[in-house]
Amino acid sequence: MTEPATEPGTEPATEPGTEPAIEPGTEPGTETPAGPPAGPAAEVAARAWRNLGIVFHERNDRRREVAEALGMSFFRAKALRRIAAAAEPLTLSDVAELLLTDRPYATVVVDDLVGRGLVERTPNPADRRAKLLTATEAGRAAAAEAERILATPPPELYDVPAEDLAALDRIALRLLGESRSPEETAPGQTAPEET
Numbered sequence: 001m002t003e004p005a006t007e008p009g010t011e012p013a014t015e016p017g018t019e020p021a022i023e024p025g026t027e028p029g030t031e032t033p034a035g036p037p038a039g040p041a042a043e044v045a046a047r048a049w050r051n052l053g054i055v056f057h058e059r060n061d062r063r064r065e066v067a068e069a070l071g072m073s074f075f076r077a078k079a080l081r082r083i084a085a086a087a088e089p090l091t092l093s094d095v096a097e098l099l100l101t102d103r104p105y106a107t108v109v110v111d112d113l114v115g116r117g118l119v120e121r122t123p124n125p126a127d128r129r130a131k132l133l134t135a136t137e138a139g140r141a142a143a144a145e146a147e148r149i150l151a152t153p154p155p156e157l158y159d160v161p162a163e164d165l166a167a168l169d170r171i172a173l174r175l176l177g178e179s180r181s182p183e184e185t186a187p188g189q190t191a192p193e194e195t
Contacts, residue, residue, distance in 0.1 A: 060154035066146045072112070075099070077146050079109045080118055080135065084143035089132035091124065118142055 036042055056062075063074040070077050082098045083090055090098075096106035110133060113119040118139030121131040135143060160168070 084135035
């Protein structure tokens with residue numbers, strides 16, 4: 001006995017519990033983003049990423065050092081750094097956007113920074129209902145200390161041979177989408193080629 005003919009694009013009915021497995025993203029009308037590439041290069045990339053995470057976030061967590069040095073959460077320190085680095089005073093909405101958070105939480109963070117004397121609010125001449133945020137002198141000093149801590153390389157990096165450091169620097173610049181001019185290249189090194 002033959003199966004009854006079906007219209008193109010339809011499947012014959014199956015009994016409950018015997019439906020074929022459907023791979024994620026293959027159902028009609030659904031899409032899933034492509035996963036990471038597979039193969040040896042992908043495995044090396046994943047291992048390198050994992051190892052960098054261990055070096056920078058587990059063994060040398062500068063964020064924890066910043067929090068301890070400033071006596072506040074790293075998120076508050078990050079808010080202070082953004083406010084101190086701004087070329088012009090920021091609004092609360094600006095701070096929330098820079099921190100990828102909502103305004104109510106940004107308000108809590110800014111209130112704490114104001115209470116510590118690190119940030120001040122001034123009237124916004126463009127909008128009387130809003131305030132502008134600037135770092136105080138103490139706030140700029142605290143932000144500078146945070147930046148100094150964050151910019152300190154982990155001790156393991158000082159033990160890496162110069163040619164490996166140069167390669168790491170080129171790789172980091174490439175990942176950032178930047179390149180280095182010949183005058184910015186360390187003595188004895190050649191500038192990376194444009195790709």
